[in-house]
Amino acid sequence: MERAFQTALWLLEPEVVFILGDVFDEGKWSSPQAWADDxxxxxxxxxxxxxxxxxxxxxxxxxxxxxxxxxxxxxxxxKVFNPERLFSWKGVNFVMVSSVALEGDRCALCSEEEAELLAVSRSRLAPVRRRRRHYPLYRRSDADCAGDDAAPPEEKRTPFQERYDVLSREASQKLLWWLRPRLVLSGHTHSGCEVLHAGGPPELSVPSFSWRNRNNPSFIMVT
Known part of the structure; x- marks a missing residue:
């Protein structure tokens, strides 16, 4: 992975690199020392x-x-990654969403996340917006996904579980109402997906960049 990233960085010369979550394999269980090592x-x-x-x-x-x-x-x-809620680059606004906190049960972290997203929605943003987060918006499965990095045919029709594989219907609709994005970028499923939501924006689920998750790890370039 290190060689692939450094080669892509040298060859393609990106100005901004986005990593859409799951930076670590076991960060949720890591002791302080294991976290520091990772x-x-x-x-x-x-x-x-x-x-x-x-x-x-x-x-x-x-x-x-x-x-x-x-x-x-x-x-x-x-503390390590200092994630920004709103990032602007060359006239394009990127909204960073912590999708794990969009459970909808009014927990303290969930309420904080929703309040910050509402504040962004009420601000005067340029009309071009791209939203980045870990979980995809709600979809029943990968059956309608297209693209070279889509899930294999035998996996495409496996039903997704809300709040585990994808966001809930309610959370997905809230984000679309609040942010009115032109493009949605997500990860989590390990497979690529190009899908157009009914009455909404296109969504690109980015395939995993790790050999641990697929035998053809990948990334996407956005201009």
Whole structure:
């Protein structure tokens, strides 16, 4: 993975790199020392020149699923990666969403997440918006997904579980209402997906960049 990232960085010369969660395999269970070791390893593998911006959102392997998520885990993730809620680059606004906290049960971390997203929705943003988060918006399965990195045919029709494989219908609709994105980028499923939501924006689920998750790891370039 280190060689692949460094080669892509050298060859393609991106200005901004987004990692859509699950930075670590076992971050949700890591002891303080194991976490520190993993952070050091990440910083070595994903080192980059100072002029390249690296933006990271949290995934369930970093802070746990909703029932495992704690203030401690969220704070230590933020301390390392300092995730921004709203990031603007060359006239394009990117909204970073912590999808693990969109359970809808009014937990403290969930309420904080929703309040911040509402504040963004009420601000005066440029009309071009791209939203990045870990979980995909609600979809029944990958049956309607297209693209070279889509799930294999035998897996495409496996039903997705709300709040585990994808966001709930309610959370998905809220995000579309609040943010009115032009494009949605997500991860989590390990497979690529290009899907157009009814009456909404296109969504690209980015395939995993890890050989651990698929035998043809990949990434996407956005211009």
């Amino acid at each position: 952070v050091e390893r990440f910083q070595k593998m994903f080192r980059h020149p100072s002029h390249v911006q690296l933006k990271v959102v949290a995934g369930n392997h970093d802070i746990g699923f909703h029932y495992e998520m704690t203030t401690y885990k969220v704070k230590r993730f933020k």
